[in-house]
Amino acid sequence: MAQKHHTHGSGPSQRQLRVGELIRRTLSDVLMRADVHDPDLNRHSITVSEVKASPDLKVATAYVLPLGGRDAQDALVALRRNAPELRHHIAKAMTLKYAPQLRFVLDETFDRMDDTRRMFADERVRRDVEHHDEDDDDSEGN
Known part of the structure; x- marks a missing residue:
């Protein structure tokens, strides 16, 4: 069985x-x-x-x-x-x-993607992401 x-x-x-x-x-x-x-x-x-x-x-x-x-x-x-x-x-x-x-x-996937794109286009978010990327680059060089 x-x-x-x-x-x-x-x-x-x-x-x-x-x-x-x-x-x-x-x-x-x-x-x-x-x-x-x-x-x-x-x-x-x-x-x-x-x-x-x-x-x-x-x-x-x-x-x-x-x-x-x-x-x-x-x-x-x-x-x-x-x-x-x-x-x-x-x-x-x-x-x-x-x-x-x-x-x-x-x-609603497409609506959520548009919302995410708008969020990443916000100046404050871009600044935070770029700052975080710089920190990652600094830690890799050590």
Whole structure:
């Protein structure tokens, strides 16, 4: 009899990562080809940046963002409304025991990157970073 191995606290398993990436690619293809017949959804060019699968692979959370971030809430509503049909397309393309329930959330990674860039552009922060770099250079010379 096969033993079940569980990882605790160290992040997603290799299987979760593989399934998440496969769902991401499949979902991206379905959205790009406009396989879902909803004009509200198809008017958006949506990027699926990441999909995280739950440990039991029954729930998949897709991190999405429409091109340029425009009408993000409208795109999210359209995706959620069409989740059953998107799930059907994923089930046809994949060989999983269960088609995962799809959840959609806005990907805020780009906003956080912009905030980080703005922070590093601040004169006080740049001065502190440059001062810290000079200290590192001095300690390497000793």
